[in-house]
Amino acid sequence: MQQVAGLDLIQSFLIVAEELNFRRSAERMNLDQSALTRRIQKLEDSLGFKLLERTTREVTLTKAGQSFYQDNANLLSRYEQSVEGARRISDGKTGILRVAYMAFAATELMPLAVARFRQVHPHIDVALQYMRTQGQKLALANDEIDICYMIGPFDHSEYHTITLATDPLYVVTPKNHPFLRKLAIDPHDLANEDLILGDMREWGEYRWRLNDMFSSEGIPLRVALEASNTLALIGLVSAGLGITIYPESLIGFLGRNVEVRPIRHDAFNSRTILVWKRTNRDVQVRSFVEVAKHLPVRM
Amino acid sequence: MQQVAGLDLIQSFLIVAEELNFRRSAERMNLDQSALTRRIQKLEDSLGFKLLERTTREVTLTKAGQSFYQDNANLLSRYEQSVEGARRISDGKTGILRVAYMAFAATELMPLAVARFRQVHPHIDVALQYMRTQGQKLALANDEIDICYMIGPFDHSEYHTITLATDPLYVVTPKNHPFLRKLAIDPHDLANEDLILGDMREWGEYRWRLNDMFSSEGIPLRVALEASNTLALIGLVSAGLGITIYPESLIGFLGRNVEVRPIRHDAFNSRTILVWKRTNRDVQVRSFVEVAKHLPVRM
DNA sequence: CATATTGATGCATGATGTGCATCAAACGAT
DNA sequence: ATCGTTTGATGCACATCATGCATCAATATG
Structure with missing residues (x-):
């Protein structure tokens, strides 16, 4: 016995x-x-x-x-x-992988990785949560989330980070906007434009980074209107009340009432990174990182 | 550590x-x-x-x-x-000693033993329960009670027993009863008397033993009335409706409206015994048994 | 009284756990 | 880049412990 x-x-x-x-x-x-x-x-x-x-x-x-x-x-x-x-x-049989993502990873990076991960690990539940970058940092620190898609860069001794994508930024304009005569937009062309941006609560980190990009070029950021969600934002743009700026990863998802043109400047881009705690060596986290790193996604 | x-x-x-x-x-x-x-x-x-x-x-x-x-x-x-x-x-610090007693031990044997035991073991709680002899046997068997005062004899391989007292029986009569002319009563004198006894539910074992004593002498037990508690019983006797029979241990507790005379016959007595399970070697049970055995009580 | 069964103990032996010395790895200070 | 410190891991010799076997005294039964 x-x-x-x-x-x-x-x-x-x-x-x-x-x-x-x-x-x-x-x-x-x-x-x-x-x-x-x-x-x-x-x-x-x-x-x-x-x-x-x-x-x-x-x-x-x-x-x-x-x-x-x-x-x-x-x-x-x-x-x-x-x-x-x-x-x-320990066997990963009933574990749950908690993934947080912000908007820019929502259309392509995160869904492709999750789909592939589930194929390979059908017994692991993936719990997805939309969360702004700042909230993601808190959730990671408190062990409420295992792995995050956030806006980078992010350097901290307690976290591993991997850059998944560096997307150029695009202006989004109403139809018949003068910008549409050009194939690309110089950042200085934006100096006299009314901008419609997400508010700080909604866009947080992205707003800070836009501020940095414009300040570095000596261009004032003229925020004419703020909106609290993407639909309202695009509605205001299509109505001719101003233009907005989005990374390439979202361009295919904005509807037919607006037009886009790339911003031609190396510094005007948005980096999407994957972040997890150094101390979290859970096999599921490692597996997900491998899947996310090796997706057949254009960089 | x-x-x-x-x-x-x-x-x-x-x-x-x-x-x-x-x-x-x-x-x-x-x-x-x-x-x-x-x-x-x-x-x-x-x-x-x-x-x-x-x-x-x-x-x-x-x-x-x-x-x-x-x-x-x-x-x-x-x-x-x-x-x-x-x-x-194990230390006997919060242990409880569960003691059951029937009426005949209630006046002297049990109270003296409990008082003495508590002097010697102030930290042990004694939980007292009035219980008829038959109920005591069930409670012992089910480990609900540790030690019992019951009517004996009681021979069983699973139990220890000690005889504590063998009390002669007394008739209890109303004042001005013809028996009072005698100093002692012969059992055959009871043949024509109306007896008032506790009912089977209340007297159980004692009723069985009275039946045995009278049968052994060929004397019919004429039960005129039954009562369900001692006060009612003594009330009926003092009202002249009949007589009853009690062991010596209760004689001092019957009040001033009745008289008593001993029954002169060796077999007409009531034995009070202490009973506990052989498998119950709890130190508290052993201590109580020693105290109960060595009380300065007349035998 | 003889027999069978029980829990406890002495003994020799094999198995296991420990402390000491030492190692390579990792981090911080310079 | 180098050095010093601290860490968890490992080899080794030895101390400690657990076990099975043989045997005992006590107890119950026939």
Whole structure:
């Protein structure tokens, strides 16, 4: 009969308590009767009180032994359940991979990676959560999320990062906008344009980075309107109230009422990175990273 | 730091999981760092999966290790509570001694023994329960009661018994009853008397034994009335509706409206015995038995 | 009284756990 | 880039422990 490592003294007692006979109990355990006697003696010595009263012909539980038995009869089974639960997690069988993404990864990078990952690991649930970059950083720090698609760069000693894409930025204009006469837009052409951008709550990190790009070129960022969601934003642009700026990854998803032109400048781009904690060496995280890195996606 | 016998591998892991440093953990456990490393390795080998990820500079919990830690931190704490609870019982510190008594022991034998026992063992609670003899036998068999005062004799291989008292029986009459002209009553004098006795539910064993005593002498037991409690019984006797029979131990407690005379016959007596299970070797039971045996009570 | 069965103990032996010395790896300071 | 410090892991010798066997005294039964 297989014994649980480390719980053999308690397990021995539980069996003797049920049998009330050392020789029968020893038989059950494939052990010599004298070895069993010594195990019980060792347990009683370490506890400092008797669990069993015994003559050469009779074994009974003391009151303390009855209480100890009742309290611990389930100990073994609960320990085995804890082992099984941990094993399932270790095998990645019931684990959940928690992935957060922001808008720019939502159209292509994240869906392709998740689809491929599920093909390879059908038993792992992927829990997806839209989250702005700043919120992603908090969630990573608090171990609420395993892996994140965020706007980069992001350098921190506690995190691994991989750059997945560097997308050039495009202006999005209403139809019949003067920009449409050009094939590409110089950033200085934007100096006199009314811009419609997502508000800080919605765009956060991206707004900061746009500010940096315009400041670096000495171009004022004239924000005429702010919108709290993409549909409202595109609606305002198509109505002729201004233009907006989006990375290439979103261009195919903006509808038929607007036109786009690339911004011709190396610094005007948006980098999408994958981020996870250095301490999180979960096999599922490693697997997902490999899948995301090697997608057949144009760079 | 004291380790729990048999749980040293689990306990070792729990400490390492908290410290995330083998040398600090080994210090806490008064163990060499290398011995601790081997314990963790042994536990992981027996489980078949990793609990910790470690480099030479960093220790983290795997997901499986986190789950195992949470499950077993609770397990260990509950085990320790079970040890404490059993120890308190073993020390007799919070143990309860459950004593059942029937009416004939209620006036003298039981109260004197309990008073004396409490003097000697102030920390042991004595839980007293009035119970008819038949109910006492059931409660003993079901381990609901530790020790009983019952009507004897009672011979059974599973029980110890001690005779505490053998009381002669007395007739109890209304004032001005013809029996009062005599100093003692012959059982045959009862042949034509109306008897008032407790009903079977209330007197049970005692009624059986009275039946036996009268049958043995060829005297019919004429039960004129039955009452369900002692006050009603004595009330009916003092009203002149009949007489009753009680053992000597109750005579001093019957009030001033009745008279008593002893029944002169060796077989007309009531034996009060102490009974407990042979398998119940609890130190409290043994102590109580010694006290009850050696009371300065007349026999 | 003889026999069978029980829990406990002494002993020799094999298995296991430990401390010490030492290693390579990793991090921080210079 | 180098050096010093600290870490978890490993080899080794030795101490400690657990076990099976033989045997014992106690107890119950016929």
